[in-house]
Amino acid sequence: MSKLTRFLGYERVLVSEAERVVALYEGKVLGIYGAGVHRMPNFRGTLVIERHNLAEPRFRSTYEKALIDRLPDVAARHLTVVKAGEREVVLIERESDLLVALAPNARLVLWTDAGPWTIRRFDLAASLKIEPLLARRLALSGRIAAVQTATVPDGKIGLLMVDGVYRETLGPGFHAFWASDAAIEVRQVDLKPQVLDVNGQELLTRDRVTIRVNVTAGYRIVDPIKATIGVKDAGDMLYRALQLAFRETLGGQTLDHILETKAGLKPEAVAALGAEMAAVGVELGAVSLKDVILPGEMRDILNQVVTAEKQAEANVIRRREETNATRSLLNTAKVMAENPVMLRLKELEALETIASKVDRLTIHNGVSGLMNDIVQLRDT
Template identity: 40%
Template sequence: MLMFHKVVVGDAERALVYKDRRLERVLSPGVHRLRGWSRKVVMHDITTAEYTGSDTDSLVQSLGASLDEHFQLVNLDMQEAGLVYKHGKLVDVLQPGARKLYWKGLAEVVVQRVALSGPLELAPEIVHRLRQLNLIDKLAVAVTVPAESAGLVFVDGKLVQVLGPGAVAYWNFRKNVTAEVIDLRVQSMEVSGQELLTRDKVSLRVNLAASLRVTDPVAARTRVAKYADFVYRELQYGLRKAVSAKTLDELLGDKASLDADIFAYVRGQLGGIGIELLGVGVKDVILPGEMKDILNGVVQAEKSAQANVIRRREEANATRSLLNTARLVEESPTLMRLKELEALEKVTEKIDKLTVFGGLDGLLNQLVKIKQ
């Protein structure tokens, strides 16, 4: 007596029937009666579209020409990736060399092949969708270049593109894609605490500040390993060279010439690497404690000598003026009389009461010796 058992397959399901551990057929939606009990039925939910079994290769071989009735086979080579669209929306990305089966009959699945031998840049709409799926960091290198900056894209160590401000992404399959952002704005750099010797062998410390900007990002990135370190080192060399060529008095008396010497040297060194030096300035010249005391003593002595000279000059001027006044008084009795009245006025300012006997002439004869 033959035995049958019933298998019910829903609209969102498919069933694989195995006999003696070999695939026999695929059951579509409906009610099926299978003869005997030696068959194994494996149900699959096709709402996800992708076949999740581990026997893809044997399934393709077993179904042969009838595979297209139930499945869509996607077989990518090693130089292409696949964009998987479901109902017109991007839902997944297949790696190069991937081999996938997708169920037919429920969801419309379209796989778009992307050749990796050509440009690696992703279209903006694909980048946006991959961000929504949280896949952008796994599958691509995303670069965001801010304003006043430039982006450099390297593929397997070779510079392939210079980017302006904006956002872009590149496939990162089977190739090493890297990107760097170069700031084109004016930058400041400080060289602090440099111990130097002047031409007259005075030890001091100098702090230097400089402003610069990148004018050629490709040259700055490719001609030197680290352009910031290179500029810093050249500022050190320029500062040491300029300080060693001057005495301490020359340094303290004319810092502007020191700035100019450093600027001229460093600017010449940076001409071929795409860096423009905008300005250099010495911020501080710091002397040792004993040298400060010596300089303070020198300055104090100089100022004291200058004060003595000024004092002597003023005393001489005052004596000369007094002599001239005496000569005028000697030659003019009227002027002598006016001087006597001025002296009397000053005396009376300090006297509370004054009693006059013998008239004004008598008073003058008593207080001031009048020349006959």
């Protein structure tokens, strides 16, 4: 039978369940054949058989276009053609197994019998965001090229910029986006209270002394869009505003006043600075003057002034104590003059003190004579 078939110009082609066959006769597509035995013309050996294993679900054939153009019904019965739009990403799955993610304008032809296929389309014009679970599935399946990810930590928010244009605000957490021809950027903005230091700011006081000051200010971003898109750098803007405010305020004060008060900005200046920063989404906190640094020569002069002042104070205290001591002696003398018994006690105390400091004491004329002489001296 096989020889007769070949003699008549035909050939039997066996196709298994796990494959499909594309047949051409005399250079023309005959069709697609499934499992079974098929009798095909093969006059003068012009039959061409192209076998495809369904384990490879993609249909790759040189005759794809000819097959779809000449036999559209056959192609529609055996092939699934998937085409992504200009602003569209297409996910193709088989029984929850992710096969491929088609980028915009991409095209793929699948064997229908290798399915069933689930096709999910995502409009990039509507949203570039991907659900976190789906993004992780794409990453695990090796389709990471189709995904762009960003993580926003606690205390911050993210501003989604697409082609340099603000799209939406992202909260803390994991975020994923479809990779496309659009430039995607997530700008992270810190919402926690922050401190800005302005160190070594030089200025000239009203009495023409050059000093350097260190300034500190607290602030917090309350409107991320204004603070990020409205200005180039909100922190740099606050830095320069603090420089100007302190230059204007301290420049109108004398050095002695600055050193004495160390008050920093006036309330009205702080209010004006706060209003200026509020316009760009920044809430101003406490503003204070930390340090005043003097030039070397001025520091030496002030040290000399302080030394002279302290010496003068010490002299005043010394004179006061001397006066108090003299006044005490005078009061003691008056008491003794008015009370002979008190004078005699003092004499005995003096004698006791002298006796305690010598090893031997010789008394002439007896103790009675000594006491009488002392009394006689006192009477004289």
